[in-house]
Amino acid sequence: MRYWSLLFALAAIISVGIFAYAPISPEWWLPAGPNVSAGHLHSVSSAGKQIDSLFVIILLITGIVFIGTQVALVYATYFFVDKGPNGRKASYFHGSQRLEVIWTIIPAAILVFIALYQMGTWASVKFRSAAPKVQPLAQVTARQFQWVIRYPGEDGKLETKDDLFMVNDLHFVKGKQALIYLKSSDVLHSFFLPALRIKQDAVPGLTIPVWFDTDQAGHYELVCAELCGWGHYKMRGNVTVHETQEEFDQWLQSALKEQSRDQVAAVVTGSQGR
Template identity: 65%
Template sequence: MRYWSVLFALVSVLVIATFVYAPFDDDWWLPSYRATNAQSIATLEDIQIQAPESATALVALRDLDGPAAPEQLETVDQTRAWLDRQSARLDQAIQSNFLTTRSRALESQVARTRDSVVEARNLLGTSEGPEAIDQVVAELGRLETMAGETLASVVEPGGSLRATVSTAAGQIDHLYILLLVITGITFIGVAVALVLILWKFRAQPGRRAHYSHGSLRLEIIWTVIPAAILVFIALYQLRAWADIKIQSTWPDVRPLAEVTARQFQWKIRYPGPDGRFGTDDDLHTVNDLHFVKDEPTIIHLKSEDVIHSFFLPQMRIKQDAVPGMTIPVLFDARKAGRYELLCAELCGWGHYKMRSQVTVHESQDEFNEWMAQSLREQELSDPTASPASADVANASGLRVE
């Protein structure tokens, strides 16, 4: 029995060490993210490396005097085939909800670059050949830049989980550490007591078992102490709960967006230049949430199908999305950058890929610029959309409060 007691003690020490260490491991979720999206990340890395190499190879064909030789045409055809492969790989990334908006933008850029390559191939050796090659090189440069920016948003998703990125993060972390200390001390105390009892009352020759009916005093003690701890925790967390969940304590700001969860993506709708939801100039995105640093942000959370959970890890915000309900959620960020929005509720077979890109802009002007550009791109991609004409043209002056 003594050996089992020692083994139990060693296992307890290992469990305690893991229990204490894991929450403080920087970016513990990032390796899982990279492993899940390894193929999509490899696509971005390939584009970033191969695009400038292809541009260099094509520049050599810029000033051809006369028809292109077969080997020169082969260089162009290889670039075209490479672009076809990247388009197919990006389509797979979109199907797996990998940064959907950015992946679609990349796919569109690949298509434009491919069209330029086809046109340049037809014009090689003519007076228009140099201009066509210059156009391909420019498109490849834009493709490389977009891939690099998207890759950076994955590799650097906003910093360590230990950083207090939002106002709520400090309060939540404080409560978490308090609970960790209370439960840790309890766990260690119980484990040590169990090991000591196993050791002290182990079977020995000549020792007879002793029966005890119990102790009322001990039962009262181990009932009153946990109850007192629970009452203390309930009262101690009231301020944090009020600041994060009670709407009467929130700042008076207009909702930034409507976020609708569905299997398996986040649909986001921003009010357009008129500042109202449900009108023709609304901006619609998928898996792409934007807001401004140091500004209190409110979104209206909905669900189209089952229960989901809106979770911003670095900002320590989590709220269930319940079908049939519209739930306001308040959050902010003290640091500009790119973060992640995850679903923290098992919502079906595709739960693992239900994530969204979150961009925190440095200033309101930067957010307005993104908003205006996104509205223009939305109009171009949807010919049936009602034009916002002057409103869209002036969208850089839009301020969502």
């Protein structure tokens, strides 16, 4: 019956194969930026780069441990099963202090290493003191089931008369730190930009600063990552990253112009797509 061990080996080999294949395929790896041809292995945001490196380290550690334990398991089941009447009889013994100390200390050391190693990343992504000292991009208020986004108008200050109100439409500029204030007007939501590896819960009663950047212009996705009610699946937003500040300003101007519209559109377009 030693061939059973080959079945186990097969499962392990498939797992390792997937593990090895994942980085090659953009579909299987972590979410990439809008321009996939520019390479998908490196995240497009500076927080993402740090977070991904942690991810890769953990993946390597668990990968090595996985391969090691699988080799040992398959080896033991293949060679020591079915030794027949001539083989040495298996013996039972209770406890081995040396073995137990080793298998406690090694994982503990790995855990302590990971815990210490990630602290810098956590601090730079989440600590309020690490928030960039820039003008806020917007105030984002989550509500069932949409993102209400309020940009400071030309005066750069929020909560003033020239604020721009948008729904589900987040704009910022490539290569610049964007700082938003995240709020919720009803229940828990979670502001999630998968490609930028930014995820932050929106908590009723709290105003939470969130900051992010990217080195790739284009369209991204904003989703809600906290089950917030029956319409959770609808809670998505469009994120547009502009190539230059001028492009962003242009967009802001046109949006403000639309918001202050006092006339019926010159021509109501009859484009019904038929």
